[in-house]
Amino acid sequence: MSELLIEIKDLECRIDDxxxxxxxxxxxxxxxxxxxxxxxxxxxxTLSSVLAGNDNYEVTNGSxxxxxxxxxxMSPEERSxxxxxxxxxxxxxxxxxxxxxxxxxxxxxxxKFYGIDSIPAKEFLKMVAEKSELVGLNNKLKNRSVNEGxxxxxxxxxxxxxxxxxxxxLSILDETDSGLDIDALKIVANGVNKxxxxxxxxxxxTHYQRLLDYIVPDFVHVLxxxxxxxxxxxxxxxxxxxxxxxxxxTDSNI
Amino acid sequence: xxxxxxxxxxxLKENSKLDLENLNLGSFPTRxxxxxxxxxxRALKKINFHNQLNFKIENLNSLEIxxxxxxxxxxxxxxxxxxxxNLIDLKEIELSFDKENVIxxxxxxxxxxxxxxxxxxxxxxxxxxLKIKANFNIDKPINFVNIISSDKCLSNTQxxxxxxxxxxxxxxxxxxxxxxxxxxxxxxxxxxxxxxxSSLTIxxxxxxxxxxxxxxxxxxxxxxxxxxxxTFSASGIILRNDVSNNVHGKNCHSELxxxxxxxxxxxxxxxxxxxxxxxDCKSFENYKGVIKESGVGVFNGKVIVHQDAQKIxxxxxxxxxxxxxxxxxxxxxxxxxxxDDVRCSHGSTTGRFDEEALFYLRTRGISVKKSLELxxxxxxxxxxxxxxDLEYKEFILKRLLKD
Numbered sequence: 001m002s003e004l005l006i007e008i009k010d011l012e013c014r015i016d017d018x019x020x021x022x023x024x025x026x027x028x029x030x031x032x033x034x035x036x037x038x039x040x041x042x043x044x045x046t047l048s049s050v051l052a053g054n055d056n057y058e059v060t061n062g063s064x065x066x067x068x069x070x071x072x073x074m075s076p077e078e079r080s081x082x083x084x085x086x087x088x089x090x091x092x093x094x095x096x097x098x099x100x101x102x103x104x105x106x107x108x109x110x111x112k113f114y115g116i117d118s119i120p121a122k123e124f125l126k127m128v129a130e131k132s133e134l135v136g137l138n139n140k141l142k143n144r145s146v147n148e149g150x151x152x153x154x155x156x157x158x159x160x161x162x163x164x165x166x167x168x169x170l171s172i173l174d175e176t177d178s179g180l181d182i183d184a185l186k187i188v189a190n191g192v193n194k195x196x197x198x199x200x201x202x203x204x205x206t207h208y209q210r211l212l213d214y215i216v217p218d219f220v221h222v223l224x225x226x227x228x229x230x231x232x233x234x235x236x237x238x239x240x241x242x243x244x245x246x247x248x249x250t251d252s253n254i
Numbered sequence: 255x256x257x258x259x260x261x262x263x264x265x266l267k268e269n270s271k272l273d274l275e276n277l278n279l280g281s282f283p284t285r286x287x288x289x290x291x292x293x294x295x296r297a298l299k300k301i302n303f304h305n306q307l308n309f310k311i312e313n314l315n316s317l318e319i320x321x322x323x324x325x326x327x328x329x330x331x332x333x334x335x336x337x338x339x340n341l342i343d344l345k346e347i348e349l350s351f352d353k354e355n356v357i358x359x360x361x362x363x364x365x366x367x368x369x370x371x372x373x374x375x376x377x378x379x380x381x382x383x384l385k386i387k388a389n390f391n392i393d394k395p396i397n398f399v400n401i402i403s404s405d406k407c408l409s410n411t412q413x414x415x416x417x418x419x420x421x422x423x424x425x426x427x428x429x430x431x432x433x434x435x436x437x438x439x440x441x442x443x444x445x446x447x448x449x450x451x452s453s454l455t456i457x458x459x460x461x462x463x464x465x466x467x468x469x470x471x472x473x474x475x476x477x478x479x480x481x482x483x484x485t486f487s488a489s490g491i492i493l494r495n496d497v498s499n500n501v502h503g504k505n506c507h508s509e510l511x512x513x514x515x516x517x518x519x520x521x522x523x524x525x526x527x528x529x530x531x532x533x534d535c536k537s538f539e540n541y542k543g544v545i546k547e548s549g550v551g552v553f554n555g556k557v558i559v560h561q562d563a564q565k566i567x568x569x570x571x572x573x574x575x576x577x578x579x580x581x582x583x584x585x586x587x588x589x590x591x592x593x594d595d596v597r598c599s600h601g602s603t604t605g606r607f608d609e610e611a612l613f614y615l616r617t618r619g620i621s622v623k624k625s626l627e628l629x630x631x632x633x634x635x636x637x638x639x640x641x642x643d644l645e646y647k648e649f650i651l652k653r654l655l656k657d
Contacts, residue, residue: 052617080619092614096632105628106618113619145632162618 002029005170005201006051011062012226013050020046022226023062028170031198035212035237036205038223039245044205045089047223048174052086053079067169080106081113083169083200087159087176094146099158100128102146103165110166131164135191152179160191171195172203177211189214209241222248279372289368292552292584293523297491298466301437303408307333307379310403310432314338317401317430318461320649325349326397331438332379332409338399346390346421352381352414370468374410374443381412388418388449395424395457402431402438402465409438414445417452417479426646427458431465431490438465445472448479450503455482457641461653462490470496477503484640485512487522488653497526501535508537513634515654516549516581523552530563533593539570542634543585543604544654546577556588557600563593570600575607575633577626627655 004027011024020043028034038044050057051064053076064072071079094102108118119127132142135157147155156176163171173192177185192202192215204215212220212234220236221228222245230236230248240248282299283290309330314322325347328338334351341349386392402409417423429440440462448454460467467490473481487493493516499508514522528537543551553572574583587600607629615625631651641647 052613054613075622076613076616077619077621080617084617086617088614092608092611094611094615094629094632096635097628102615102618102620102628105624106615106620109621109624110619166618 002031004028005030005032005067007063007065008051009063009065011050011059011064013046013057013059015046015057019060020057020226021050024223024227026221026228028201028203030169030201032219033196033202033204033215033217035215035217035220035234036203036223036228037207037220037237037240039249040207042223043226044223045174046226048086048172048203048205051079051170051172052076052084077109078113080166080168081110085163085166085168085171087156087163087171087173089175089178091147091150091155091159093148093150095148097146099142099144099146103128103162106162106166127165132161134164134194135160136187137161153181153184156180156184156188157191160188160195164191164195167195169200170203171200172205173215174205175207176204177206177208185211186214209237212237224249279376280369283369289525289554292550292554293492293494293521295492298439301406301439303406303439305332305377305379305408305410306404307331307407307409308404309333309335309337310435311335311338311401314399317432318653319399319428319430320645322397322399322426324394324397326399327382327384328399328401329380329382329409329411330401331404331407332411332440334380334382335401344392346387346392347396348383348385348387350383352383368470370441371443371470374412374441374470377408377410378412379410381414383414383416385416386418386421386423389420391422392424395426397426397428399428399430400440400442402440402462402467403435404438405436407435407438409440410442411440412443412445414447415454416447417449417454419449420451421449422453424455425457427456429458429460429462429467429469431462431467433463436464437491438462440465440467442468443470443472446474446481448473448475448481450476451478452476453480456484457646458483458485458495459488459650459653460486460490460493461488462493464491466490466492468492468494468496471498473497473499473508475499475501475503475506475508478505479503480507482507482509482640483511484637485510485514485524486650486654487512487514487516487524488650488656489517490520490522492521492523494523495525497524498529499527499537500529500531501537502531504532504534506535508535510537510539510541510555511637511640512541513544513637513654514541514551515544515546515656516551517545517547517656519548519550521550521552524554525552526555528555528557528568530557530559530566530568532560533562533564533566535563536567537569539572540637541572542637543572543574543583544577544630544634545574545581545583548580550581551583552585553583553602554586554588555600556590557598559589559591559593559596559598561592564595566593566596566598568596568598570598572602573633574602574604575630576604577607630655
């Protein structure tokens with residue numbers, strides 16, 4: 001029997017005076033892959049930011065229950081410790097901070113939260129070697145400053161590498177396919193698929209059906225004006241590819 | 255500033271006409287002077303200093319510094335402390351404590367110079383002279399530790415360094431205030447002479463706690479010499495560094511770097527002047543300010559390329575991060591160029607940490623405090639990484655980040 005991972009109920013949020021999410025409902029069980037699609041400005045990236053805890057957005061109504069706990073007031077770092085992960089659409093460059101130092105700090109901060117000793121250097125490096133292989137991340141990039149001077153594809157691989165290191169329960173991939181050529185897309189998708197288990201779940205946010213050829217979703221949701229207006233299986237994505245979104249928008253307006 | 259309870263002996267040896275009520279050192283600096291415009295000295299002025307020079311520290315381990323090896327010269331409250339020092343005999347080095355010169359240099363020579371130079375010469379209590387003979391390369395750093403450990407103690411000290419032809423030296427200077435002393439003041443002067451084709455690196459670390467430290471520094475470079483100074487300012491009520499780097503010979507390399515991290519109303523001021531008197535030299539300046547919780551930073555760097563000093567390459571930069579709205583930085587990079595064939599640039603930036611970067615780190619499970627620390631580390635790393643000694647580097651970082 002599948003176990004509930006996250007339940008979002010009637011979620012409303014705004015940034016400044018603009019309402020973005022307007023009563024969003026979504027349930028995700030462990031072991032599932034969900035795709036969220038939708039036209040520009042429908043609230044896809046907002047959803048990922050709100051789930052990760054970006055306080056630029058104010059949650060005005062509804063709830064986010066993650067592993068039995070209400071998290072809408074929780075700090076981003078605590079959400080991470082509990083198993084939330086967001087792969088950014090635009091990964092941020094952190095000059096002067098090496099990728100390795102950054103990841104070691106991340107793991108140790110989590111260990112500290114759970115009262116576990118810092119990870120020994122040898123064990124950490126072994127883990128880095130294993131996990132970076134998953135997405136074929138160049139050795140040199142591991143020692144360079146976080147994302148600084150990385151190509152678009154390298155940045156996205158680095159996101160999946162971080163995901164592998166942190167081993168989250170819920171991974172949200174925000175437009176991870178944008179800016180990737182087909183070879184890089186395959187590598188990234190392959191990495192994501194290898195990390196999939198019956199204990200975790202993945203949310204793929206994307207504009208295009210293309211990525212879903214490689215990361216096959218169990219559910220496809222269409223987001224429009226801050227609400228999910230249609231849910232289907234992977235065939236919905238193919239239908240959207242052919243017909244666009246307009247027919248759904250008209251439907252929902254009725 | 256009022257100085258009382260002055261050490262009787264030193265008073266007698268000094269100019270007997272010296273009147274305590276009127277120190278006759280020239281007018282006390284005010285913010286009306288450009289050089290002191292951003293550094294008010296109220297906090298210093300209201301203290302009744304003394305210069306009774308006693309020892310309190312029993313062991314260097316009681317101070318928060320890493321174990322220091324090799325030659326160690328320790329001054330405490332303005333006097334040489336032989337118990338804390340380790341004067342190993344190095345054949346390449348001539349070390350002397352210039353008792354005679356302490357007095358003789360007073361009034362005449364120092365007239366017209368600034369107040370704190372006058373104060374230093376007039377009440378000088380210890381002058382250390384270190385010479386490295388020609389044609390030696392000393393890898394291990396020579397350590398100079400200058401401690402203030404007595405409340406309201408005024409310590410006037412000098413350190414003269416001469417590096418002779420073709421020799422190379424590395425010096426670490428520690429200016430420390432013990433955590434139990436308040437309102438002490440180290441008014442120090444460094445004089446450096448670099449003979450031709452010599453090289454000197456000074457790592458200077460200032461951790462004064464609740465005390466003051468001013469350093470007046472004069473560096474003269476002869477041809478083909480190299481001078482590098484890295485100044486790390488971690489704590490103190492007011493820290494002021496006044497560096498004059500005078501390049502007299504061709505093909506010299508001069509480098510002034512610094513990280514200053516004032517916090518909680520501390521005020522750290524770096525004034526630098528690099529004088530390029532002759533052609534074909536290079537100078538680099540890189541100061542980083544990390545300022546938080548009502549801290550105040552000042553950077554005023556001046557590069558002067560004198561007439562006919564052609565083919566000079568001089569680069570100066572000052573980057574600052576303000577961690578909150580109560581913190582301040584006054585940054586004034588200056589270039590004065592009187593030659594026409596030079597490559598010079600200067601620049602200053604002041605900003606905050608990127609909110610998006612902070613959010614990114616937090617989504618990876620790194621707390622706000624640790625994220626800011628990590629970004630600070632990234633910001634100052636460019637200067638810190640110039641030190642190759644891992645233990646020293648970690649120590650400096652820890653104190654600068656106040657971890």
